[in-house]
Amino acid sequence: MLQEPPAVAALHVDVRLPAAAVKADFPPQTPVLLVHGWASTSAYWEPLATELLDAGRTVWIVDLPGYHRGDMLPPGFQWTLESAADSVAAVAARNAAPVHIAGHSMGGSVALALAARHPGLVASVALIGMVPAPPNEGFKSMLESQLRQGFIDDATRAKCMKAWFGALSPEDNRLLSRGFELPFEVLGPSGLAAMAGVAADVPEKVTAPTLVIAGVGDRLRSLDQAEAFVAASPLRRLVAIPDAGHSVHWEQPHACAVALGAFWNESRQPPA
Known part of the structure; x- marks a missing residue:
């Protein structure tokens, strides 16, 4: 008996094109696909997107399954890193050539899964604030207890925001915390997927050049973890x-954009 293929969610994509007058080293028809993390919205890409657009790059900002306000998950959809990756792959496939994938936190896990499962769609991978490594145990324990109770309380939400962003203005805090307003049937399973991370063999299946961008003060993924991950393959490099x-x-965002641009230019394949 044939098995039904896994459901793929239709994702909302915000396509941004650079100003026509801006000239770029890399062809603007090669999109940069930005993939957000858990309990996040695409709003937090705005500073980086602006920098990339100013540099003449085309930017596609995708909302993961169930994360765009008003979206409904298809019948039978189960939120896993793999199902999210397949959904993002359907977006990447709209381009005639492979695209650059940049994922933050859980979005980095989705990017790795995508690159391993659909290598022909990916020109490069950038992991921002993420490498495959065991999560901070205290943070993991806190989130698991919240997920078991079926909702994220205000205290946990505040701890997450502080760990992710540090000090924020009240306006930015309201903007960036909107991801916690999602239905729990999206937040819960995607949170579990984020904490589980990719299987150990997934990074080894990624053949695209991979950049890790690490904040020196990141408390969720340490610089030591990033250095160990990058040292394991000549395809990987690190910018701290x-x-x-x-x-x-x-x-x-400017330093992040500069690191990405240099990586894309250096890893660009010469024309056949």
């Missing part, structure tokens, strides 16, 4: 950014 923590793309 000072004065940044877990959300380096928000805290230091």
